[in-house]
Amino acid sequence: RVIDTPGLLPSGSDQLNNEKILKSVRDFIKKNPPDIVLYLDRLDMQSRNSGDMPLLRTFTDIFGASIWFNAIVGLTHAASAPPDGPNGTASSYDM
16 A cells, blocks of 8 residues: 655645644554655755755654654655746755
8 A cells, every 4th residue: 555645845834734744644554554654855956944854853753753764765856957046047056
């Protein structure tokens, strides 16, 4: 069985929505524990404020630290050009 969740967003304003999604998944996997967790994140979506850390903490708080024992972390878009900035030109990875 595969459980595919909607994409989680690192923005602080999306935190409540992320918690709602993750709690729904948590309630489901209590009855059907996963053998493995595949956590995917995009490398081309940079944030200057470590926006992924609160999301990872929320993930750990809801599922417990043991969820990471059976997790595979995949990082995608590593060879992609930076996303376009607000003026249509490519953003820089330099901070």
